[in-house]
Every structure is written in C-alpha cells, then in structure tokens.
Amino acid sequence: MLKNYFKIAWRSLLRNRTYTLLNAVGLTVGIVCALMLYTVIQFERSYDTHHQKKDRIYRLVTDMETPEGPNLTGAIPYPVPATLKAEYPQIENVSFYIGGGPGQITVEKSNQKFREASGIYAVEPSFFDIFDYLWLSNEASVSLGKPGNAVLTQAVAERYFGSWQKALGQTIRLNNNNILNVTGVIKNPPANSDLPITVLYSVTPRTSTDWVSINSAWQAFVLLSPNASGEQFNAMMPAFAKKHRPVDAHKAVFRLQPLSEMHFDARYGTPSGRTFSMATIRSLTLVGIFLLLMACINFINLATVQAIRRSKEVGVRKVVGGNRRQLLGQFLAETTLIVSISVLAAVALAQALMPLASRLLEFSETLQLLHDWDMLVFILALTLVVTFLSGFYPAIILSGFNPIVALKSQVKSTGNVTLRRALVVFQFAIAQVLVFGMLVVVKQMNYFQTKNLGFSHKDPVILLSVPTDSVSQSKVSTLKNELLQQRGISALSMSFNSPADDRNWFTPLRYDNAEKDTDFAANMKLADPHYFNLYAIEFVAGRAYAATDTFRAFVVNETLLKRLGIKDPQEAIGKTINLWDGYYEAPIVGVVKDFHAESLEEEISPMLMMHSDSYGFANVKIEASQLLEAMPRIEKAWNRIYPEYIFDYQFLDDKIASFYQQERQMSQLFKLAALIAIIIGCLGLFGLASFTAEQRVKEIGIRKVLGATTSSIVAMLSKDFLRLVLVAAIIAFPVGWYLMNIWLEDFAYRIKISWWMFGLVGVSALGIALFTVSFQAIRAAISNPLESIKGE
Structure with a gap:
C-alpha cells in the first residue's frame, strides 16, 4: 500500500x-x-565546550562602580589570582595569563621572522591543568616547568620549522627581546575557541601590592573544586575586595564569570576579541x-x-x-x-x-x-x-x-x-x-560610518607598530625624520594607541590635592604633542603639552571635568592631578573637546592624556592622492631603520570598523x-x-x-x-x-x-x-x- x-x-x-x-x-x-x-x-554555542572541566572553569573579571553605572572589564589587578588561591580552599587551581596580542617571532637558527596577529601568552604551567589540549610532545610540567620555555601549536611549529618534530629544542626570539626555548608542541586548538593560542611561554611570577591598576592584558582563569558553586563564591567576593583594596580606591568587586558565558558577554570581551x-x-x-x-x-x-x-x-x-x-x-x-x-x-x-x-x-x-x-x-x-x-x-x-x-x-x-x-x-x-x-x-x-568622532580621519592614517625595547626606541627620531621627508606624508605622531582603540588603560586619580581618589577611573592616553594636530583634536581651554613636558603635564577632556563637577574648563587649568599615591603629579595644561576613544556602543569616558618617553605606535597621516606611492616608500624606510623587525601596520579606519564586526x-x-x-x-x-x-x-x-x-x-x-x-x-x-x-x-x-x-x-x-x-x-x-x- x-x-x-x-x-x-x-x-x-x-x-x-x-x-x-x-x-x-x-x-x-x-x-x-x-x-x-x-x-x-x-x-557559536559550542565555543570552548571541548574542555572536560568546562562547568568548573571561570574567568576572573572586575566590576567597577561609577556614578554613571558599572564599568566592566575582563582584566584584574595583578595580585588577585594568587591571593584568591591562598585564601579560598574552594579554588582547585588558578592560572594567570598575560598578553594575547600581536608579536614578532624570530627563529634563531634561520633568522626567519614571523608576525603573529594574536595568541602570544605568558602563562603558568597550571594553565594546562585547567584547559584540555592534546600534547604532541612533552606535557606542561616539562614544557613550561621553568622560565624561558615555550609551547607552540602544531600549525605554528610547522610554519616556523617545517615539521613540529623539528621544533623541539629550537630557540626563538619574541619581539627581538625574550629568548625562548621550544620545549613542547600541542595540537591546533579548535576554531570555536576564545583562546586563540599560537605561542605560550613561561615567566617568573612577580609580586605586586597594586590592587587598583588594571591592564587589559592581565587576565586569569579559575578552576573551582567539584563541590563549589560559582554563585556562592561570588557572594564572598565583595568582602574579599574590601579586605585587600585601599579604602580610598574607587569601588570595585571581583567576580567569577562562567566559561560558558564568556563568548556571549560583550561587556567583558574575550581574549579572541570576538563575542556573539x-x-x-x-x-x-x-x-x-x-x-x-x-x-x-x-x-x-x-x-x-x-x-x-x-x-x-x-x-x-x-x-x-x-x-x-x-x-x-x-x-x-x-x-x-x-x-x-x-x-x-x-x-x-x-x-x-x-x-x-x-x-x-x-x-x-x-x-x-x-x-x-x-x-x-x-x-x-x-x-x-x-x-x-x-x-x-x-x-x-x-x-x-x-x-x-x-x-x-x-x-x-x-x-x-x-x-x-x-x-x-x-x-x-x-x-x-x-x-x-x-x-x-x-x-x-x-x-x-558618518558620525563625527571628534577627531579627523579624513586622510588615511596608518598605525605602525614600533618595537618598545630601548635600542629600537632610540631609533624613533630617525624613523620620524625619514618618514616626514617622504612625499605624501603630511604628519606623524607617536602614541600608546590610536584615538579610537580597544586597548585602554583605566586608572583612578586625585584632583587638586584631594584626600582620596575619584570614584571613577580615567582612560589614560599616552601621546606626543603632535597627536593633537594630526587628528585635529580641538582645545576648549589651555594648550597642548610641549615636547619637553614628558611626564610633566596633563591634557584632559570635557567629560573628566563634568565628572569632577567643573563647569568652566578654564577653572581646571593649572590644577594638579595626582596618580598612584603621589607617584606621578602634574598640572592640567589643556582641556580638549570630547572625542570617542572607544566604539559608539560606549559612552565617552573621562580621559587623561600625557607625554611619555616611549611609545608603541607611530601614527602616520598620508595624503589620499599619494597613498599607493607612499606605502612602498614607508616600508623601504622601515626596513632600513628596523631590519630586524617586520613592517607591520593597520589602517585607522580598519581598526574603527573592527568595533562593529557583529x-x-x-x-x-x-x-x-x-x-x-x-x-x-x-x-x-x-x-x-x-x-x-x-x-x-x-x-x-x-x-x-x-x-x-x-x-x-x-x-x-x-x-x-x-x-x-x-x-x-x-x-x-x-x-x-x-x-x-x-x-x-x-x-x-x-x-x-x-x-x-x-x-x-x-x-x-x-x-x-x-x-x-x-x-x-x-x-x-x-x-x-x-x-x-x-x-x-
């Protein structure tokens, strides 16, 4: 039928x-x-579900309270992980990891250079006690047992040495600075992971008593014991923060974020930089x-x-x-x-x-x-x-x-x-x-794409990644002089990051000899005086700091003054700002109009700008009509001044566009x-x-x-x-x-x-x-x- x-x-x-x-x-x-x-x-739902202990893995995050609402970050102060493990038996293991950003790897034997866009981490051996990776060679206790050892993924090892077996025992240099011995190789992590590992290396743990400063590169994961609850543990965290943080510091609470939530929570971000x-x-x-x-x-x-x-x-x-x-x-x-x-x-x-x-x-x-x-x-x-x-x-x-x-x-x-x-x-x-x-x-x-961000990016601007070691920094003046003589380059400035960037450094401050820190953190931007002209950042009071004002003057934005309750920008000129309990103190010499330092998903944050003695980026403005002709000349100058480093750059517009990938x-x-x-x-x-x-x-x-x-x-x-x-x-x-x-x-x-x-x-x-x-x-x-x- x-x-x-x-x-x-x-x-x-x-x-x-x-x-x-x-x-x-x-x-x-x-x-x-x-x-x-x-x-x-x-x-998307399968991200990092391949780890056997995934239900017990948490990331340490920081919730800062401000008058405008919570300020959330996936980073933590340096002493938090070790102190937590010492004080709470519910924590089976903890692993601090630093970095995750780009870097240059040089193979000592062949002197070949490779630029990694991400995934270079300094980790502790306990990282592999928390996360599951398939070892092709020695395990973590051997591979990362002492400082200076490195572990590569199979794809990276094959790219550097032809086969992963040949990688073992070889020596590589990270950013022409750290000498690392390759002691282990792991299978390539799956694509559905927010930990985009390429190179892992071990470092000597350092002690720190700074419970206030937060760097986006400082992050940690925790493995709770089988009978412990993340929710119950988080209930104890306010008392932990109160115990260790200075009384006059801005309010902040540390929290455990379940690994299963990390990929879906854009508030804290992810090491891969991608959320859904x-x-x-x-x-x-x-x-x-x-x-x-x-x-x-x-x-x-x-x-x-x-x-x-x-x-x-x-x-x-x-x-x-x-x-x-x-x-x-x-x-x-x-x-x-x-x-x-x-x-x-x-x-x-x-x-x-x-x-x-x-x-x-x-x-x-x-x-x-x-x-x-x-x-x-x-x-x-x-x-x-x-x-x-x-x-x-x-x-x-x-x-x-x-x-x-x-x-x-x-x-x-x-x-x-x-x-x-x-x-x-x-x-x-x-x-x-x-x-x-x-x-x-x-x-x-x-x-x-069309909103005025408060700074000019009409002409193309490329961000050149400049090495930060002392020898390379001594050549920065030569690089600037050579590039400014090139036809088509209209301006150049050195800085810690671009005007709109996802790498930010937030710190509390004391204004005008106040007795305690503000209840908000300011976004610090380190840049030379040419930064303001290159990006046409407008002043509403005062002036830019001078080239001689290294660590001697501040420029702030309008939002910082609003948070301080100051209505007239002229009133702030000459007043001092104190950072890190008097470690650094200088007067305000200028106030700039607000500009968007992050994506348009975020409110403009208080901003603090100053001149440093070293920078990681060169901001190079190029006339649009000369772009195609100028790029080969810039690369040629770079290779002449920094022959040991790969010419690595990014267009500012591409960086801004990356904020809105999703x-x-x-x-x-x-x-x-x-x-x-x-x-x-x-x-x-x-x-x-x-x-x-x-x-x-x-x-x-x-x-x-x-x-x-x-x-x-x-x-x-x-x-x-x-x-x-x-x-x-x-x-x-x-x-x-x-x-x-x-x-x-x-x-x-x-x-x-x-x-x-x-x-x-x-x-x-x-x-x-x-x-x-x-x-x-x-x-x-x-x-x-x-x-x-x-x-x-």
Whole structure:
C-alpha cells in the first residue's frame, strides 16, 4: 500500500509540474535558511565546550562602580589570582595569563621572522591543568616547568620549522627581546575557541601590592573544586575586595564569570576579541523559525489552490471505493515526497553556500554542515515537522470533498478562506518586520560610518607598530625624520594607541590635592604633542603639552571635568592631578573637546592624556592622492631603520570598523533574511491570487461580457490583497519598532526611528504585492470569457 501511495504521488507531482516546482522551491529556500542558521547557532554555542572541566572553569573579571553605572572589564589587578588561591580552599587551581596580542617571532637558527596577529601568552604551567589540549610532545610540567620555555601549536611549529618534530629544542626570539626555548608542541586548538593560542611561554611570577591598576592584558582563569558553586563564591567576593583594596580606591568587586558565558558577554570581551550575544542567537533562531513557517504557509496556500483542480480526481476515487483514510495517506505521501526532495536539495545547496556564509560571518574556518549526529537528527526532525505542518491541513481538505459535488465541478471553496488570508497576513507581517529591521540596522551602520568622532580621519592614517625595547626606541627620531621627508606624508605622531582603540588603560586619580581618589577611573592616553594636530583634536581651554613636558603635564577632556563637577574648563587649568599615591603629579595644561576613544556602543569616558618617553605606535597621516606611492616608500624606510623587525601596520579606519564586526554581520544577515522573506511572501501571495482567480473565473467572464475593462478587473482582484498587506503593516510596524528599539538600546549613540522608515517599508510592501498579484489578475482579466462561462 505504501509503495502504491508513493508511486501515485510521484506521477501526480510530474503531472502538476508548476505546482510541484513552486512548492519545492519555497520549501527548499526555507529549509536552506533553517539549516544554515542552525549551523551558525550551533557553532557559536559550542565555543570552548571541548574542555572536560568546562562547568568548573571561570574567568576572573572586575566590576567597577561609577556614578554613571558599572564599568566592566575582563582584566584584574595583578595580585588577585594568587591571593584568591591562598585564601579560598574552594579554588582547585588558578592560572594567570598575560598578553594575547600581536608579536614578532624570530627563529634563531634561520633568522626567519614571523608576525603573529594574536595568541602570544605568558602563562603558568597550571594553565594546562585547567584547559584540555592534546600534547604532541612533552606535557606542561616539562614544557613550561621553568622560565624561558615555550609551547607552540602544531600549525605554528610547522610554519616556523617545517615539521613540529623539528621544533623541539629550537630557540626563538619574541619581539627581538625574550629568548625562548621550544620545549613542547600541542595540537591546533579548535576554531570555536576564545583562546586563540599560537605561542605560550613561561615567566617568573612577580609580586605586586597594586590592587587598583588594571591592564587589559592581565587576565586569569579559575578552576573551582567539584563541590563549589560559582554563585556562592561570588557572594564572598565583595568582602574579599574590601579586605585587600585601599579604602580610598574607587569601588570595585571581583567576580567569577562562567566559561560558558564568556563568548556571549560583550561587556567583558574575550581574549579572541570576538563575542556573539545571546540576543543575536535568539534573533537568528526566530528568523529561521519564521522563514520556515512562511515556506510551510506557502505550501498550504498553493495546495488549496491545487485542490480545486483535483476535485474531480477526489470524486472519482471516492466513487470507486476510496475512503478518507486512504486519500489522506495518498496526499500526505505527496507532501512527504515534495518535502524529501526539498530537504535533499536544501542540504546540497546549504553545503555549497557554507563557504560564503563563513566569509560573510568572518569565521576563520569554513563551517561544515554535516559535522555531527546532532545535525542529522535536526534534519530528520525538520523533515517530519515540515511534512506535518505543510501537508496535514491540505490533506484533510482534499480528502474531505463531497464526491457528487466534486464530480459536478461545483467545488467553490477549499478550507477556511479567513485562515488562508490570515496566513498571508502573517507572512507579510514577518517580511515587513525583517525589512524594517534591515533598514534600521543599515541606518545604524551608516551612522557609525558618518558620525563625527571628534577627531579627523579624513586622510588615511596608518598605525605602525614600533618595537618598545630601548635600542629600537632610540631609533624613533630617525624613523620620524625619514618618514616626514617622504612625499605624501603630511604628519606623524607617536602614541600608546590610536584615538579610537580597544586597548585602554583605566586608572583612578586625585584632583587638586584631594584626600582620596575619584570614584571613577580615567582612560589614560599616552601621546606626543603632535597627536593633537594630526587628528585635529580641538582645545576648549589651555594648550597642548610641549615636547619637553614628558611626564610633566596633563591634557584632559570635557567629560573628566563634568565628572569632577567643573563647569568652566578654564577653572581646571593649572590644577594638579595626582596618580598612584603621589607617584606621578602634574598640572592640567589643556582641556580638549570630547572625542570617542572607544566604539559608539560606549559612552565617552573621562580621559587623561600625557607625554611619555616611549611609545608603541607611530601614527602616520598620508595624503589620499599619494597613498599607493607612499606605502612602498614607508616600508623601504622601515626596513632600513628596523631590519630586524617586520613592517607591520593597520589602517585607522580598519581598526574603527573592527568595533562593529557583529553589527556588520547582522546587517548582512538582515538583508538576506529580508530578501528571502519577501520572495517567500510573494510566492504565498501568488498562491492566494491563483486561488482567487480560479474561484472567480466565471464572475470575471460575466463581468467582461457585460463590458468590464481589463483595468477594472485587475483593480477588483488586487484591492483585496492590498488590504491584506496593509493589515500586515499595521501588525508589523509596532512589533518592528519594539524589537529594534531593544536592539538600539545596546548603543550609547544611536539613530532615532523615524516615521519615514515605516512609510518606506509599507510602500515597498504594497508595490511588491501589487506586482505579484497583477500577474495573476491580468492573466484572469485577459482570458476568453466564453471559455469561463460556457459551463453555465
């Protein structure tokens, strides 16, 4: 019996090719979206789940309290990890790690130089007691047992030495400074890890009593004992901070952040610099469900249209003895066949599109669709759900025809008309919500790109990474002189970082001989006096410090004065700022207008600027018309002055753009989702228009005989559908406004949702719907009226 069902179903589908194609295409598109979104979500949710003790691993983070709200960071003061382990038996192990940023590795034997963008850490051997990595050689106790030893990943070892076996016993130099002996090699960490390890090396632990200063490079992980609770431990942390931190320090609490939350919490960031919020995962899940539902709705609408054409077939089957159960099985078999074809096509198409999705989402490796049993179970479950959602209702309707009415061709309706219209409204409401979301995300991204950041980056600026050892720093003057003589270079400044940067150094301060530190931390920016001219940073009071003012003067921003309660910037000129209990004290010589030192997701923070005696970056401004010619000359000068270092640079605009990587990805995903939703929605509208045209064919014929014009018939058939789209808009607009307002709340600086956005989405939806419906309406209007009414 089952074999016959599928044999007849196959013949029926071949006989109705257009219907089969429309249904298969709609389902395939919906299933492709579901498969790809599921793959992305599963990949993001799998970050760092490969560690056996993952449920007991926590990162130490710092929550600082300010009058404006919490200031959160994934870094900690240096003494915290060792002190915690000494005082709390609930901690089984702790590992401090330093660095994670870029660096240059030189192979001593061949003098080959390699630039690593990230993943160079100084760690303790206990790091490998907490995290699980597969060793190809000696284990941690041997490899990192004493200072100066280094562990490489397999890929890095092969890149440096040709094979990982040859790496053992070799010597490398880190930044031409630290001599390291390669004593161990580990398998490459998986791509879904927020610890992008390349080189690990051991250092001698140092003692420190500074419980206030925080450097973003100082981070630590904790392994709790099996019977300990992270929540209970965090309840003890305020007392721990109060015990060890100075009384007059700004308020701060240390906390354990579960490893399972790290990848999804942008407030603290991650060592990899990449996060993926749970809100985004929920959004993608909803988008996938909605697109799949839209595809199923299409199937239902198209199936009810097809039902009219098959009414006689149903009548004949019932007359010759077919019962409803058999007919139900027959039509479900047809649905199963279409869904199975769609699923197979979707799997093949999704696999082919995975490289594109990986590039779009900027993953380091191409995502694999069929990578585990979970995906196969998901595909099977998806097939069953789609089959039931798409096929059950049409099968009930088709199998329920009265045979006499069906044989007389008097079937006027199939199923509940109100339900079908509600489904179309639901489809277009989803489509308009997605289009509206896409518009808001794109506008917010444009806002990021066009907003005045408070400093000039009109001309290209490159950030040259300058070595910080004493010999290299002594050549900085030579580098500056040579570059400034090059044609096309208009300005040069040395600094700790760029004006907008994700590497920041926050510290408390004392203003005008105050007795205690402020209750907020200021963002310290070290830069030479040329920094202000190069970036056209505007002064509202005072002046820039002079070249001779190394550690002798401060420039502050307007926000710092607001936090201090000072309204007139001139009032601050000459007042002193004291750092680190008098270790450094100097007067304020200038006040600059606020500029954005971080991403636009963050409020402008208080800022403290001063001139140092050494810097890690050269800011080189190049005339836009001379960019292509200037870059080779800059590289040539660099290689002449620093032959032992790789020429390494980054454009400032690229650095600023990196702040908004996730938003850029969301923008692309919303564009694709909106486009797919519109396509699926149009297919659904096409199905309902076909159904209406079939139902009203005799009415149209009579109207034409009585003199109705083609345009009046098209208008008659179209107006009902346009009403459905308007109803969908009325539903979609408040939902879209609410959802996108929630999304915008994550940004300190954001656009306002304007009325014209709703108008643009509504007009676009009406235009698309009119175009879709007009095809069927015109076809019905120009048909021969005699053919449509001859049966009367």
